[in-house]
Amino acid sequence: MDALFGVHLQKITFDTVVYRGATYRYVVACTMADAFCGALPLIWNLRHSIARNLALIMAFAATLFVFNVARLSFSDILFAWGLSWNWAHNVISGISYFLLWEWILSLKTLSFAPKTVQPS
Secondary structure, three states, X not given: OHHHHOOOOEEEEOOEEEEOOEEEEOOHHHHOHHHHHHHHHHHOOOOOOHHHHHHHXXXXXXXXXXXXXXXXXXXXXXXXXXXXXXXXXXXXXXXXXXXXXXXXHHOOXXXXXXXXXXXX
């Protein structure tokens, strides 16, 4: 997707690219694998069937993959256009992780409220 916007990364190893002489290495956080694994127990809904939960996880994995590719490409494009790496990558990553957390909370599978006992 980067190439569509004129950002031509040169792959030098399976996890490393070069852009304008700078070397960039993809690590676990770049893949959002940490967020995916951390989200699994948070999105699992005990009130739903195993099949429904597994379907949600498969849809979540596919959507997170597309979201992450868009996030990384957007960061690369902003950096190529002259934005500092801190803003182009780190701030965009922080916003992305925040949006993921907000989505998890919107599922309402988590309850932070104390349980109340109804008097009999």
